[in-house]
Amino acid sequence: MVISTRTSAPAPPGRIKSSSLVDLAAEAIRQQILSGAMGPGDRLIEERLTEELGISRPPLREALRILSQEGLIETRPRQGSVVATLTDQDVFEILTLRSAFEKLAVELGVPVSDPRRLERCRTALERMEDCAQREDRAMLVESGYAFHASIVALAGHRRLEASYASVQQQLLLCMARNLYVREHYHENLVDHVGRHRHLLELIEAGDPQAVLAELAVHGERSFLELPPAGSPQKR
Template structure:
């Protein structure tokens, strides 16, 4: 006799999603401290302070820090412990010039946009950036800023370019967090930061790749050195 078909409420038909673990929650909290600028390059992550602040014991904290080490956000050394990753000026130059090269190639291949649906990812990321700016949530603004730039790269529909760009994810987050901190401190508030990205999207939607490339030239690595 054939088994009866599973009902819509059958456990076999339901996807059970595990809630975030203590390790994941701790990693997310420390990641936010780094991307918001609360913890800067070279700052030590003191276990006693973090266990008290996060309300967890040392084993999940240490596992969380190992995850962040794998992401490239912190470094862990014997006897010295964990510190926020530091990037030299040469590191930043190499990361941001590589980002710009990938974005320029994607614009050359993808603008004018031939698949309108791809622009939706750009618009969605920009709106998330705007919401983060209104909430003064710098860490989330940095992550949504990365998503916005990744969506520009995706306009080309070039899987290998997207894969290379994704491989820079965490290094780019560090650079973008540092860039946002410098800009906000000297001359650009969070709303102006979003407006600059909105202008870039306007140019992309207008469909003139030369104007987009000109804007990227001052939007990318050059902007990092401006004060």
């Protein structure tokens, strides 16, 4: 894909043609990371990226700086930039934090007092379903985050929403890893969305204890119970 500020000639298929070079370069690389096209520890080679994106090194380096601030990539001495690697402890901390936010949101927001708040949940789920059908893993990860953020929003608690948003990129990276690992064992994209649909059904039913019980197996516990890397795949 190429990023270009000129509009006289169309860019080849898959190439970025908007004028926001830095933002769109960052988004293009972000999508590759969240889709699994770039895996943990993969090097981001500047020469290759400038060729693929059709930009010079200054905007590329600024895009990499943004992604580094988001926690999606790491810059290492004498190695350059690489896709961030999450340790098991990182995953545990990120997902337990998410669970704590969502637990508070459910306790405050279910049963839902304002039905309009459920529309945000339904919209996010519809986007997840569409992404699963198209096998768009990167957008499925982002739509999955939007769904979980919509659960937090049920509480109508601005500071809670802001705290959740403050770890958005870390959650995205963790969700991307979760989705990738699950796909290699026992859960396809449609099943992945189905778990979220069931969660929404429980929220709509208005039983906070049932929602909390589902969240308990939906979050960090479900991830940590997956087989370790290198284990035989389930059939």
